[in-house]
Amino acid sequence: MSDLFWLTDAQMARLEPFFPKSHGKPRVDDKRVLSGIIFINRNGLRWRDAPREYGPHKTLYNRWKRWSDKGIFAQMMVGLAADHGEQTTVMID
Numbered sequence: 001m002s003d004l005f006w007l008t009d010a011q012m013a014r015l016e017p018f019f020p021k022s023h024g025k026p027r028v029d030d031k032r033v034l035s036g037i038i039f040i041n042r043n044g045l046r047w048r049d050a051p052r053e054y055g056p057h058k059t060l061y062n063r064w065k066r067w068s069d070k071g072i073f074a075q076m077m078v079g080l081a082a083d084h085g086e087q088t089t090v091m092i093d
Contacts, residue, residue, distance in 0.1 A: 004053055005039040007031055014083075018076045020067070028059055036060045 007015070012031050019030060027033075036054025040047060047061040054060060067073055 002053075004035075004051055005042065006035045007038070014080070015076060018072060018079055020070065020072060028055060028063075033060060033063050037064050040064075 012034075015034070016030075032053075032055055036050055037060055039045075039054065040050055040060065047057045050057040050060050
């Protein structure tokens with residue numbers, strides 16, 4: 001059993017509407033890259049320590065940087081929270 005994190009097809013289907021349109025050259029597999037980004041963030045790893053199964057660490061970092069700068073991840077969180085329907089705020093110390 002692998003300890004790697006992989007998004008399910010159902011999870012990807014919920015996230016895909018938030019992805020920016022691809023222009024020109026096709027992107028590297030979104031599921032693989034996004035799963036790698038989540039794995040890195042959940043485990044507090046450096047980009048260069050990403051498991052090979054997720055692809056080159058530079059690809060993971062570049063996608064994370066581009067999408068962060070464009071607010072894609074923030075849009076995902078807002079969109080997923082809106083789907084939930086509850087309007088609450090949670091504070092963590």
